[in-house]
Structure formats: structure tokens, C-alpha cells
Amino acid sequence: MDTIGWGIAGTGRIARTVLPDFAHVPEARVAAVASRTQEHADSLVGLAESTLPGQPRPKAYSSYARMMEDPDVDAVYVATPHPQHKPIALAALAAGKAVLVEKSFAATYAGAGQIVAAARDRGLFAMEGIWSRFLPVIREMDLAVEAGEIGEVTSVQGDLFALRDFDPEDRLFNPQLGGGATLDLGVYAINFAVGHLGCPIRVTASGSLFPNGVDSDVAMLLEHRGQRTATLAVSLRADGPGRMTINGTNGWIEVEPRFHHPSRIVVHRRGVIPQVHEAPQMGRGYAHEFIEVGRCLREGLTESAIMPLDDTLAVSKVMQSALEQVGVTHHDDEELPHG
Template identity: 40%
Template sequence: MAGTGSGGRAADGQTLRWGIVATGRIAHRVTRDLARLEGAELYAVSSRSEGSARAFAEEHGFAASYHDNPSGSGYQQLFEDPRVDVVYVATPHAQHFEVVRAALEAGKHVLCEKPFTINASEARELVQLAGERSLFLMEAVWTRFLPATRRALEIIRSGGIGTVRWVQADLGFPAAYDPADRLWDPAAGGGALLDLAVYPLTWAVAALGFPAGLRAQGHLNQDGVDVQNTLALEYPEGAAAQLTSSLQSAGPGTATISGTAGWIRTGSPLYNPRKLEICGQDGTIRVEEFHEEAEGFIHELRETARCIRAGLQESPLMPWAETVQMMGLLDQAREQLGLHYANDARAVTT
């Protein structure tokens, strides 16, 4: 794994100064966890609007705030601030590519919300750029870094439930239709697949690896975004995963991983489980619980800081290759669902 070189500043144990890009829902939640992270300074926030930038800075205690003005975009001003060490990108998915590219070109380390981009082509381009600039870059799939997830994988990898044969996972909620909300807006990358399926897929891929085949079924609304999808992942020797994501209805929101010698079921929601039920070969179920004060984003934030300080460009827990491969899997599903976004038009390769 390559190290960070002449690119963004690796702080060598010093405080890292964070810049937050966008002031929407998730930016607030992640910032609350960032405030608890050791060695992190809440330094700058940027928004398209002056009011949002100032309100966010005041609420969370940022020293600097940037917003769009006649001389340029607020995001770009933050990237050009030499005091910013690392940026966290929380725009809608369709904007991730342009925003992350601008941050990397300005020499900043980047943590970018999931899904990393709209398609694999964009993901590959960003990874290549981070490599060329010797910068840290990571997709913020927070589930991967949680103690409960790491414990589940420890059990699976040590053979605690035998050989994994199937995974079932779901995530959904009845979301009120609002064409102005990014969840429903095709221009923002709306739909259940890119917003929700990432989490059931994370559990399937963690337990079984990337599949040999995928079949996707779903329903698109009048705007061309998917309101529900079911993914069937196929593996050698009949192993399989069945995953459902929905913007129309709620389910248990859990992942079940079944092996030849037992099973594990996550607590709900599967993207931030606080307990695991583990069933052994004798049918006895034991429960492991995980308590924390922070919401759970702190683990991906801590991993980002650790990697930057260690001079790593990518995290072993969320390697670039897996981010690109995951986007490729979503591309495959989108192709079958007939789900297309404006970003695809500029894709060079898929």
C-alpha cells in the first residue's frame, strides 16, 4: 500500500484540521462525532449558502466558514485554505465526483460519503488521482468500521459459523415522495439502490466476498429513480445472498449470515448494529452487545486520521479496489434495472 508523500499534510501525531463540505443532514451527524475524536480540530465548513455556512460553523464551533460568492464556490475556497488537512464530503452522490476531484487537485486528503460516486468509472478516476497526488482517500461506509461489524467478521473468519452459505439483508423505510429531496431527485443520484442497497451489499460482500453473478429486480417511478430493488447475488457452489432495499416500506433492517455450523443476525439497523445474535451448532443463541456514546461515525473518522498519520493512502478496512468493485456491482444492478443518471453520459469506461 502506497504512503502519502508530497501531497496533503500528514500530521505526524499533530492535530488534524478538518474541513466539512456541505451542511445537510449527514454533515451535522458526522460532525457531532468528529467533535469527540481525539486530535481533530473542527476548523472549516463550506456551503453553497452563506446562511448555512455561518449557522453550521456557529452550531459546531468551526473557526472558518466559506460560501459561494462572486469570486467562487465556497467548497473551492475551503480546498484552497492551506490550513485544512482533510476534508469530509457530504454532498449528494451525484456531486461526489466533481467535489472530491477538486479537493484532491487542491492537495487535500478526503473522506467521502457513500456511495462513493455514481458509477465505477468515476470511482476509478478518483482513485487514480489520489494515487498520483499521494493523498489519502476513502469511502465513508461507516458500517465497516463499527465494533459490531468487526466482531461479526472475526467470528465468520475464524470459522465460528462454519462455511457461509447464504446472506439475507434488508433496509427500507416509507419515504414521503418529495421531488426536491435528494432521495427522489435523479439529478442528485436518487433512488433506493445507491442510497440504501450499499448497506445490505456491505454485509453480503463482507461475509461471502464479491459475487460471480448478480440479478436485479426493481421498480422505477415516473422520474426514473428506483423505489425498491431486490438483488440476488450468486456464488460458486450455490452460495447466495438476497438483498432488498426500499423507499416504500420498512422491514426488520437486519442482516442474517448463515453458515454450515450456525448463524449470525445483526441488530437493527444493519448499518449501525449495537448487538449480534450468534447461534451455534447446538442451536443455542447468545447475544453480544456493543455500547458507545458516539453515534458510530467516530470509527471511520478515527481510521481516516490513523491512516493519514501513518502515511497511508488507503485504509486496509476500506481499500480502493473494493470501493471500485462495489461501484461496478451497482453499475451491473443499474443496467438490469434500467436506472441511468446524467453522470453516466461522461463515463469514459465502465
């Protein structure tokens, strides 16, 4: 596979933010975009033409199903609301494509399991688009932790607050579109905890709901083997710093706000002057995950060791448990979106 042809499924906010970052992804091109409407597909292609000059014009499909038949599409980036991830990812995998599925991977744990099973059964690549894990400074942090710089990790603590005006029609709040703080923000905090502590053995959550029943705030305590814990809080109705710390027996690391796309961490070790690591991201920071998918596809890998599917499943399980405790039930669509 020389140049990887990407198909972008969905034309909303994240698709429009990510697309210009293809300028930083070598040996990749946007081959096609899919939408429920020709107007939206054409609009995203227009953005590709203006931000990726010199690249061939992507095809604009007004049907998600038809893009899956395109032989120029090797991998599909799923950039729709959460309940639509499952049918799109399953259709892409059925057509033999690799998938990069935006966070949250699916709206339910069962849905996430179905996508993972489909990819594994077919021997095809799948990954959740947790861009944070691929950012250069986060890779430096992982190396520092693996090298034992802060000793044994005992806990992580952090928040991700994003104050947004409540709009029940918006993807962020609409229950039909997988709205709520957990699927939108909690996924990052839980992902961070799972990445450093593994799958928790117990989840305790408490939270509040918006008037339409989706979660506005959730506080979580994750208990992990070896008396290790994660204390996490997320909110869509209050602002907060977006900090995260990893704490260990010989020090701690602060991931400076906002922790899901940092450019700076500070390593504090006992008896040593704090050490600052700075590493800028390319573009808006999304190229790194696409580069990783390209590397995996060229090496014939079906999963990324940096963002493995078992971690995605663990995160999904925690989210489902937390949501059950605060009284929220989500669903995954069965049918592909259509106009």
C-alpha cells in the first residue's frame, strides 16, 4: 500500500477540523467523503480543495453506503455522532476497509464489542481515534513513566470540563446522537486512566443530568488492582482547567491543560528540580493518529499497540457502568445514516 486513500464519513465539526491536517500526513490522501446530502459532501470537498492544494479532488458521495464500494478508499475515518459509528464501521469492515473510529468508539459497550469482533474476525485494522495518545509530548510522558521516572504509578487524577450552552438539538446534548458529558469528555479521562492503570475492577460514579436526561456532570472513582485509583470529573455545564496528573511512588507528572491535547508536561521527581518537556504537535494535532494508522497498515498490523482495541473495550465498559449509575442509557444505530 503506497498512498493510503482515506474516506471521511461525516462532514461536521471534527471532519472539517481534521481534514486540513492531511497536509501533514505523508503517503495519504483524502480519496472520498460521504454525507447524507450532496450539499454537505460538496462543501467538505471544497474545504479539501482549499486546504490541501495540489492533492487530487476527493469524490463527494451523498451516500455512506456508496463510499464503501469505492476501491480508492482503503481506510474509513468515522466522524459522525456516536450512535452512527457502529453501522458505518461495520459497513466499512464488511467492504474490506480499515477503520479509524472517532471517540467514543460506540455509544454502548455492546456496540464497541461488535465493531471489535468484526475487525478481528476479518483480520482488518481498527482503532479508536483518541488523538491524545499520539501527540509527541504524550509519547514523551509514556516513555518517562515506562522508564520508572516517577516510580510505580499509584493513581491518576484529573478533570475535563467544557462549558457549553445547552442545546438539545446539538450532537453534544441530543440523546439520539449520543450526547452527554461521559461520551464526549469522559472518554478522554477514562482513556488516560486505563492507559496507565489498565481496566478497573470497580467503577463508582455520581452525576447530574440535563433536563433531557443526558449527563451534564459525572465524577468517577475507578479502583484498579494493586490498590491503585483514578479520580476523574467531567462536565458540560461548568468550566474547569482540564488538568491531569499521574502520581507515583517517586514523583508525579502534570499534563498541562488541556490534558487531551497538551504541548507541555512537567515531571516532578523527589529531590530533583521539575523537568519540563515541550513538544509541539503538527497542525491541529490530528495528523499523528493518521500517521500511526498508515504505519500499521503498511506493516500489516490490525491494531495499534499505542491505542489497542482492548483498551477501547475497557474504556467503553467503564463508560457504560458510569452512565448506568447516573441513569443514562444510550443506543447504537443499526442502519447507515441516510438523507
